[in-house]
Amino acid sequence: MGGLPGMPWALPWPFDRTYMQLALLAAVVVGATAPLIGVFLVQKGLSLLGDGIGHVAVAGIGASLLLDTSPTWTALAVAVAAALVIEFLRTRGSATGDLALALVFYGGIAAGVVLASRSATNTNLQPYLFGSILTATADDVWTVLALGAVIVLAIGITGRALLAVVLDEDSARVAGIPARTLNVMLAVLTAVTVVMAMRIVGVLLIAALMVLPVATSRLLARSFRGTLLGAVGVGIVSSVFGLFAARQWALAAGGAIVLVAAALFALASIIAGARRAGAQADSLLAGPH
Amino acid sequence: MRIMLNSEADAPTVLAATDVSFAYGPETVLDRVNLAVHRGEFAALAGPNGAGKSTLLRILLGLLAPQSGSVEVFGVAPRDLRDRWRVGYVPQRPRIASDLPATVEEVVATGRLPKQGWWRRRRADDREAVDHALHSVALTEHRKKRLTELSGGQQQRALIARALAADPQLLVLDEPIAGVDVDSQRLFRDSLVHLLQEHQTAVLLVSHELGAVADDLDRVIVLKHHVMFDGPPAELAATGVSLGVHRDDLPLWLEELA
Numbered sequence A: 001m002g003g004l005p006g007m008p009w010a011l012p013w014p015f016d017r018t019y020m021q022l023a024l025l026a027a028v029v030v031g032a033t034a035p036l037i038g039v040f041l042v043q044k045g046l047s048l049l050g051d052g053i054g055h056v057a058v059a060g061i062g063a064s065l066l067l068d069t070s071p072t073w074t075a076l077a078v079a080v081a082a083a084l085v086i087e088f089l090r091t092r093g094s095a096t097g098d099l100a101l102a103l104v105f106y107g108g109i110a111a112g113v114v115l116a117s118r119s120a121t122n123t124n125l126q127p128y129l130f131g132s133i134l135t136a137t138a139d140d141v142w143t144v145l146a147l148g149a150v151i152v153l154a155i156g157i158t159g160r161a162l163l164a165v166v167l168d169e170d171s172a173r174v175a176g177i178p179a180r181t182l183n184v185m186l187a188v189l190t191a192v193t194v195v196m197a198m199r200i201v202g203v204l205l206i207a208a209l210m211v212l213p214v215a216t217s218r219l220l221a222r223s224f225r226g227t228l229l230g231a232v233g234v235g236i237v238s239s240v241f242g243l244f245a246a247r248q249w250a251l252a253a254g255g256a257i258v259l260v261a262a263a264l265f266a267l268a269s270i271i272a273g274a275r276r277a278g279a280q281a282d283s284l285l286a287g288p289h
Numbered sequence B: 001m002r003i004m005l006n007s008e009a010d011a012p013t014v015l016a017a018t019d020v021s022f023a024y025g026p027e028t029v030l031d032r033v034n035l036a037v038h039r040g041e042f043a044a045l046a047g048p049n050g051a052g053k054s055t056l057l058r059i060l061l062g063l064l065a066p067q068s069g070s071v072e073v074f075g076v077a078p079r080d081l082r083d084r085w086r087v088g089y090v091p092q093r094p095r096i097a098s099d100l101p102a103t104v105e106e107v108v109a110t111g112r113l114p115k116q117g118w119w120r121r122r123r124a125d126d127r128e129a130v131d132h133a134l135h136s137v138a139l140t141e142h143r144k145k146r147l148t149e150l151s152g153g154q155q156q157r158a159l160i161a162r163a164l165a166a167d168p169q170l171l172v173l174d175e176p177i178a179g180v181d182v183d184s185q186r187l188f189r190d191s192l193v194h195l196l197q198e199h200q201t202a203v204l205l206v207s208h209e210l211g212a213v214a215d216d217l218d219r220v221i222v223l224k225h226h227v228m229f230d231g232p233p234a235e236l237a238a239t240g241v242s243l244g245v246h247r248d249d250l251p252l253w254l255e256e257l258a
Helices: A019-041 A049-067 A069-093 A097-118 A126-130 A138-167 A170-175 A177-197 A206-220 A223-247 A252-286 B051-059 B104-108 B124-136 B151-163 B183-199 B211-216 B233-237 B253-258
Strands: B012-023 B027-038 B042-046 B068-073 B087-090 B171-172 B202-206 B220-223 B226-231
Touching: A019 A049, A019 A138, A019 A177, A019 A223, A019 A252, A049 A069, A049 A126, A049 A177, A049 A206, A069 A097, A069 A177, A126 B211, A126 B220, A138 A170, A138 A177, A138 B104, A170 A177, A170 B012, A170 B087, A177 A206, A206 A223, A206 A252, A223 A252, B012 B051, B012 B202, B027 B051, B027 B202, B042 B051, B042 B104, B042 B211, B051 B202, B087 B151, B087 B226, B104 B124, B104 B151, B151 B171, B151 B220, B171 B253, B183 B202, B183 B211, B220 B233, B226 B233
Parallel strands: B042 B202, B042 B220, B087 B171, B171 B202
Antiparallel strands: B012 B027, B012 B068, B220 B226
């Protein structure tokens, strides 16, 4: 069969092979957890933070190639440091918004490219830029599971307070909610998500998996809880169908996953538009009493 | 009609500012401001736009530190207050994230966090408190709607319910009447009167228009960088002008007082 050892059942094609099962597991965890962070980033107007931290993570990969350290943990250290710097710049306002962030972001990716070019090994950055989920090892998948668990746990504990913070930070602070600490935590979790997902969809596309499922589900959901759970569902569906398409037509898996997420967004937009039109027609038909 | 007949001087002080000053660069915004709000008292902080009301409010809430002077909330500095649920805050409506996909109930439930502990799950008494807060502002039937589907006045009431969900002993409201329809103003007034009578909650309302509640106030504090008037509204009226008739600003007589 060639399935994962210990897998109690055989999965049908295209998930019949070990590498596809590892890929499926990793992609589902990433698809489910990235939107948990994204839902708060979108609401804070920081949709592109994941993208920026992804750029900086490339510097971590470059450094790991040069120093012969673990790419994952080196990238994690660099990404977390970058997240803290960005959050500091953002809140202290010493460098206004996007220009300072752009410097951090592009400085990061440039450093990554330069460091990688200096490294003795010939490994290039590509698996991290675009993901290479089909070559993920069991160790890679364990890393994804561990980091995913950190995200689920953190959001499970702080989700209610984070909702209060994104709703209105002043009121949250008056209520004794440690808004600044939670903002820092969210930035760090963004870095964790980026590193978790870089082997799966690549740092250039990870922000899409944080943001697109959220954009999709908030079109259809009424409640915050519904938005959150819906985004997780969209993330999982995108991962499964993206992998399916990747095997079926020999496509790049990361890109295929994000394209499915984009297609789901388009579908949700059409449904939401039809709903609105329906509601308008109803109120016109009902008329004033 | 006055709601509270007991003298303010007898009731304990819940909020006090002593010689609070604040300047943005060379521009003095607050100049040795003194004020106190007592338990069960309904006080309004009034004054024209740009008079320093917002800055003073942020200082009173502990969001901003005064450059000199001090603030005490329930006897301690705002940052040292442990039981944060004792202070309920209703911000100006436009400060709320307007595109948040959250139901009225979810928004109100965030107001319960200081009482339940922000890291804890909601228990039965927390759910009851949220139900009660929704009921007290007549939004029970709208609880499952998105906040953004409500009218401006209904949204304002939802924010008041959020502040009430923790059963505060001091309620601070920032411009709660601005741009609110007449029905909502009446409901707003009724729920404040209920709070004052039943729960002895102190209310500090910051506004430049007091129309709907002018008759219910125990005290009006008029601020224009410093306190220009502090007393019952009847005395203010004796100067010949009532608050609330001017939508955008306080009338000219305040300039003369200065």
